Amino acid sequence: MNHKFKVDENKCIKCGLCVNDCLTGALEKNKDNLPFMKNPLKCIKCQHCFAICPNGAISIMGKNPEDSAAVKQIxxxxxxxxxxxxxxxRNYKQENVPKETIEKLKAMLNYVPTGCNFHKLHFSFIEDINVMDEFRVMVNNKLISLLNTKTVKFFADKLNKFAKYKDAFLNGEDVIFRGAPHLVVVSAPIESPCINQDGIIALSYFELYAKSLGLSTLWCGFCQAVLKLFPSFCEYLQIPKGYQPVYVMLFGIGNIEYKRATQPDEFTFTTIEQHEIEVGIFDKIKRFFWNFIR
Ligand SMILES: Cc1cc2nc3c(=O)[nH]c(=O)nc-3n(C[C@H](O)[C@H](O)[C@H](O)COP(=O)(O)O)c2cc1C
Structure with a gap:
């Protein structure tokens, strides 16, 4: 594996920060105290050596330090x-988001963290409102035929939680896509060490950056369920072979404005202090179950 690890000897001050910050021990110092790639197979391409160098003396994988974003105080x-x-x-203007804005979102996504720096996410975008309409119609038609089968009808009526969505859907409400003009699906190779975490982190960053760009978003659990139920839509969305859809986010220019933040219920928090613990056998069994169920 060639990582093209290069040190500009005129710039390197031999501070050793790069070697110390190398997570896997791929870098070491030579007899002149200059860093070098001792164990290329250990390198996970995180580029910490490149990012930490105070003098921009390091280049790896052909990257030029001068092309990097500077660290700003926020x-x-x-x-x-x-x-x-x-x-x-759940209320969008029926117009396309400008191409340049979508390009900014895509460029941002390259920076999201992935477990073990696996860094192999795929993002399928619907960027044209007409394509979105085509997809919406295809999905809705498929769901209508599914909901009209006898067995599904029986179970859907029993599942109270979803009954109101089903009724609204069958009355023609856009329950799945909420009139959004665009969507993005994140998918990851099935062998990813942190498949779900990576995809959800990416869309969480997407949601916030999109808002900063004046866009609105909606996590779309319903569409995610549709992709699981009808894998053929993965082909339509050009999800690569061997990749699993992780989640879907709808986005566009909002047609409503929220004037203030909500005031959500507080989660629970504990601050751990030093203390003795004694756990009974039944609590141990329950904890094991809670940790592994689902
Ligand atoms: C993982 C996840 C999946 C969601 N799926 C849907 C969905 O399919 N349809 C929908 O209308 N809202 C969906 N939502 C939005 C939640 O219902 C929403 O977060 C909740 O209504 C609170 O509103 P807020 O996000 O503005 O605080 C989802 C949210 C999350 C985090």
Missing amino acids: NPDDILNLIQTRRST
């Missing part, structure tokens, strides 16, 4: 406000 209040005021949106 106002924490702005980040918090972005998180507090992001909203699931």
Whole structure:
């Protein structure tokens, strides 16, 4: 494996930061205290050596330090406000998001973290409202025929939680796509070490960056279920062979404006302090079950 690890000896101050920050021990110092790639097979291509170098002396995989984004100080209040005021949106303008904005979103996605730096996500975008309409009609038709089969009808009526969605859907409401003009599906190779986590993290970043660009989004569990139920839609969305759809996000220009943040119920938090623990056998069994169920 050639990582093209290069050190500009005129710039390197031999501080050793790159070697110390190398997670896997792929880098070592030579007798002149210069870093070199001792164990290329161990390198996970995280580029920490490249990012940490105070002098931009390191290049790896052909990357030029001068082409990297600089580290900026960001106002924490702005980040918090972005998180507090992001909203699931179910009302969209019937127009395409400008191409340049979608390109910005795609460029951002390259920076999301992945477990073990596996970095092999795929993103399928519907960028044209007419294509979205075609997809919407195909999905809805397929679901209507499914809901009209006797067995599904029987179970759908029993599942109270979903009954109202089913009725609204059969009355012609766009329950699945909520009139969104676009969607993005994230998929990952089935051998990914952290398949679900990677995809969900990517869409979480997408949601927030999209909001900062003036867009609205909606996590779409219903469409994710449709992809699981009808794998042929994965072909329509050009999800690569050997990849599994992880989740779907709808997006577009919102047709409504939320004026303030919500005030959600608080989650539970504990601060762990030093203490003795004694766990009974039944609690041990229950904990094992809670950890592994689903
Ligand atoms: C994983 C996930 C899946 C979701 N799937 C859907 C969906 O299929 N349809 C929908 O209308 N909302 C969906 N939502 C949105 C939630 O219902 C929404 O978060 C909730 O209504 C609270 O609104 P908020 O996101 O504005 O705080 C989903 C949210 C998450 C996190």
